[in-house]
Amino acid sequence: MKQTIMYETNQKAGCLLHANELPWNISEEMRQEIINAIATLEFQRYPDTECTQLIKTYCEVASLFEKQVLAGNGSDELLGLLIGAYLGKGKTLYTLSPDFSMYDYYAGMYEAKVLKFKTREDGSYSVNDFVEFGRRNQVDMIMLSNPNNPTGFALSNAKLRIIAAAFPRIPVVIDEAYGEFYEESMRKEVECYPNLYVTRTLSKAYGLASMRIGFVISNSKNIEALKKYKAPYSVNALSQLVACVALCHAKEYQAYVEIIKQEREKLYQGLRKLSFLQVFRSSANYIYGKSKQASKLIVYLQEHGVIIRSYEDDSFRITIGSAKQNKYLLALCEAFEKEVGKCDMQQKSERPKKPIFK
Structure with missing residues (x-):
């Protein structure tokens, strides 16, 4: 599986959910x-x-x-x-x-x-x-x-x-x-x-x-x-x-890990309800998924300031961020699903009707 985004993490601004980094800085x-x-x-x-x-x-x-x-x-x-x-x-x-x-x-x-x-x-x-x-x-x-x-x-x-x-x-x-x-x-x-x-x-x-x-x-x-x-x-x-x-400060970081695990479950449950993608359970600080709309989703998220990792086989990986970041990401994915639905309905209505032969 070849990555369509380079390994280097050169993005420094926006909602960065592509490099599996911890969402919080040191105390x-x-x-x-x-x-x-x-x-x-x-x-x-x-x-x-x-x-x-x-x-x-x-x-x-x-x-x-x-x-x-x-x-x-x-x-x-x-x-x-x-x-x-x-x-x-x-x-x-x-x-x-x-x-x-x-x-x-x-x-x-x-x-x-x-x-x-x-x-x-x-x-x-x-x-x-x-x-x-x-x-x-x-x-x-x-x-x-x-x-x-x-x-x-x-x-x-x-x-x-x-x-x-x-x-x-x-x-x-x-x-x-x-x-x-x-x-x-x-x-x-x-x-x-x-x-x-x-x-x-x-x-x-x-x-x-x-x-x-x-x-x-x-x-x-x-x-x-x-x-x-x-x-x-x-x-x-x-x-x-x-x-x-x-x-x-290992005990403090363990508390962060527990928060990430809780947020991972919340995000997984939210994403799995969406019809245009499939996500899988994870034991790490990210969620992996697939979608035929992956390339469009990546662009849509980028336009709204969110960066996730994408791959050539219609798969993607989302880092678990803070509660605020995860909520924003999920809201964008829900909005994207509605956009996809509208486009599908429009394409169906624009298709020429087949002539009826008697």
Whole structure:
């Protein structure tokens, strides 16, 4: 599935529901803490390449051991790091269709092939069929997002364990960029499966997309091996500082996550009543849908200041925004449905009547 809107999120104004960002900025309390902390920064020094304090703070929140975690410039850097470490020309990355477009990007950088397993319309898929197809094609790495981007479908830990166990000799990477919006996580399973890697980010649920902070979690042996491939100083000192402050407010962000979940359900229930589109349940902070009127809907929303993500196959993805943003979006979709209905009626009335022959 190719995107008709580029991956770069260069829109800065309007109702932005296209990049799966948190709709709220940091609190005033956090802002003041960051300002105070900046006063202690030694700007003439290189940042801590090991991200020692950042990893320590993250592990306290996530209940992990520091030796299990490597920090990077967003989880994107770490996904690319994993592909670069294990793949190359002639090797095959196995993923889903659809899934996060950056997997293809990094595989292409290292001249690796990409094999995709087609999911059902709602993003669901048979794990047994996925395993059988991968084995038959002798793949070299598995990488998939869970919850899936863009569909929002999520496999249970029990299903993901089947995948990890079925491919013991190759790395299995579970991208949990939207993990905070789902009830399960494979982070605690990394010691049970030597081939398992889990990536996380602070760009989504923590609202720090501008800071570019991500983590890869695995057993200590794998993490030590990965460090050899990572460029030094990739996470700047300011980002490390801001991330530490944000992680100290983890309970506040959990409250934001609960609000997003509630808004997700409200928006889903509202959208599913509309006749011109189909939407699917999601375990992330967005809703995925399809419509034969998708291209017209995208233009209509843009004309009214709303940006959502669109794809070439008449599908789209809507980020869950604030209550006000979601209400506005739903009202626009309802108005669009009425416009579509009027056009259909007008076209029918303008059709020439067939002559009646006796």
